[in-house]
Amino acid sequence: MGRAAEMETVRIKRHLFAFYHPAVLFVYFLGAAGLTMLTLHPAFAAVSFMAGGCYAVYLKGPGEYLKSLRFYLPLFLAVAAGNVFFSGLGLSVLFYFGGNPVTWESVLYGLCSGGMLVAVLQWFGCCERVMTSDKLLCLFGRILPVISMMLAMIFRYIPEVIRRAKEINSAQAALVGMKKCSKRKKTKQGLRLASVLMAWTMENSMETADSMLARGYGSRKRSYYTNERLTVEDTGLLIFLGSLAVFSAVMILTRVNRFAFYPTLRGMTLQLPLLLAYALFLMFPLILEGKEYIM
Numbered sequence: 001m002g003r004a005a006e007m008e009t010v011r012i013k014r015h016l017f018a019f020y021h022p023a024v025l026f027v028y029f030l031g032a033a034g035l036t037m038l039t040l041h042p043a044f045a046a047v048s049f050m051a052g053g054c055y056a057v058y059l060k061g062p063g064e065y066l067k068s069l070r071f072y073l074p075l076f077l078a079v080a081a082g083n084v085f086f087s088g089l090g091l092s093v094l095f096y097f098g099g100n101p102v103t104w105e106s107v108l109y110g111l112c113s114g115g116m117l118v119a120v121l122q123w124f125g126c127c128e129r130v131m132t133s134d135k136l137l138c139l140f141g142r143i144l145p146v147i148s149m150m151l152a153m154i155f156r157y158i159p160e161v162i163r164r165a166k167e168i169n170s171a172q173a174a175l176v177g178m179k180k181c182s183k184r185k186k187t188k189q190g191l192r193l194a195s196v197l198m199a200w201t202m203e204n205s206m207e208t209a210d211s212m213l214a215r216g217y218g219s220r221k222r223s224y225y226t227n228e229r230l231t232v233e234d235t236g237l238l239i240f241l242g243s244l245a246v247f248s249a250v251m252i253l254t255r256v257n258r259f260a261f262y263p264t265l266r267g268m269t270l271q272l273p274l275l276l277a278y279a280l281f282l283m284f285p286l287i288l289e290g291k292e293y294i295m
Contacts, residue, residue: 015059015129015130016285016288016289016292017130017285017288017289018130018132020233020234020237021229021230021231021234021238022131022135022136022138022139023139023230023234023238024234024237024238024241025127025130025131025135026131026139027238027241027242027245028241028281028284028285029123029124029126029127029130029131031241031242031244031245031248031249031281032048032051032052032123032281032282033120033123033124033127034245034249035048035245035248035249035252035278035281035282036048036052036116036119036120036123037116037120038249038252038253038257039252039256039257039259040109040112040113040116040259040261041112041252041256041257041259042108042111042112043270043275044252044256044275044278045112045115045116045119046115047275047278047279047282048116048119048123048282049115049116049118049119049122051279051282051283051286052119052122052123052126052282053065053122054283054286055122055126055283055285055286056068056122056125056126058286058289059126059129059130060125060129068125072118072121072122075114075117075118075121076114076115076117076118077114078114079110079113079114079117080107080110080111080113080114081110082110083106083109083110083113084102084106084107084110085100085102086100087103087106087109087110089103089105089106089109089261089262089263092104092105092264104265105261105262105263105264105265106261108261108265109261109262112261161197161201164197164200164201165193165197168193168196168197168200169193172189172192172193241281241284244277244280244281245281247277248274248277248278248281251271251274251277252274252278255271255274256271256274
């Protein structure tokens, strides 16, 4: 299938960016997660959080993203509250809690650190949807065959284990009903689910190992087949995204990270051209999708 046909197919599925070469995808997601972890500047943390959230909604749909917020929001609040109530650093005291000062600087630091952590998790979630196990094998199969195989199997088993857990839970609900029960009974059912899931997963792992052994895995040097070819378009995009990532990283390390929370906020001057370059890099897949949709 040619690149034009692939793009037309994926346009319907809303995953156009996924059809570029794995090297392009790897550079993008490595840059997105890495740049997010480089700075806690409020503006840059907010841009990464919003860009990652928008891309996650686009890939997964609003319903699934809202479900993931049930994990993200408590984590965000835990990180933010932990810093606010246990740090005590900063000079702008808002009030006292348990004898410890709660400062404006610690509040802002907690919000930025929690937002940064959630943003990184969002980027890894998007990467899991786009950077499939086949793409990992294509990219690292020759260089790191064992590690790439291990990562490919992990990425494959995570959604499979979640699917099996839902199947076991549905089967248990069909057998015992959906009526309310005590905490002790819920704990017992949870332990039974974990036991069944572990046994099922281990059995499947043994079958996979036997199958790989029967096919001669590890007996000699592997041969590879891939239909991924680095085209001129892929090379141009790789250079463009790589340049944006390197430029953003250098500017963040030399200019943006002059910003400090303690003892008082300083270095808040916003580098607008850098922020625009940073946002362009993070929003590139959505910009690409929008351009293809309009055209």
